[in-house]
Amino acid sequence: MGGRYNGDDDEVKKIFDTCIKNDCYTLINGKVTRCTRSLMGSVIGLYPDFTNDYVNLRKSNNLHSDLRSFLLDKKFMDACRYCNGSTGREIPAGIQLDKNARKNPSFIEHI
Numbered sequence: 001m002g003g004r005y006n007g008d009d010d011e012v013k014k015i016f017d018t019c020i021k022n023d024c025y026t027l028i029n030g031k032v033t034r035c036t037r038s039l040m041g042s043v044i045g046l047y048p049d050f051t052n053d054y055v056n057l058r059k060s061n062n063l064h065s066d067l068r069s070f071l072l073d074k075k076f077m078d079a080c081r082y083c084n085g086s087t088g089r090e091i092p093a094g095i096q097l098d099k100n101a102r103k104n105p106s107f108i109e110h111i
């Protein structure tokens with residue numbers, strides 16, 4: 001997540017549409033969502049509880065309708081307004097810091 005609010009709906013929709021996590025269905029504490037980052041971010045206290053980003057299976061009064069609407073009508077998640085999705089800088093897998101760099105966190109800013 002980027003952390004900065006993005007108020008441009010068209011851009012946020014593009015970020016969501018191209019995100020590799022936009023169909024990462026997750027069930028946590030009775031809440032089903034399409035994005036792990038959104039729900040886990042709120043569970044661990046990093047982000048607000050984006051109540052539009054999930055369907056609460058335990059509290060829904062019309063589960064079929066709520067799920068259908070959530071899955072078919074939602075253009076993007078509220079959390080996407082704070083996220084770069086798959087559009088940010090890519091960090092190659094498998095790169096490890098050497099011992100000296102691990103002891104000097106400022107090194108990470110130069111990668």
Ligand code: SF4
Pocket residue numbers: 015016019020021022034035036037038077079080081083084085086
């Ligand atoms: S919050 Fe981020 S990771 Fe989740 S679907 Fe939106 S852009 Fe993708």
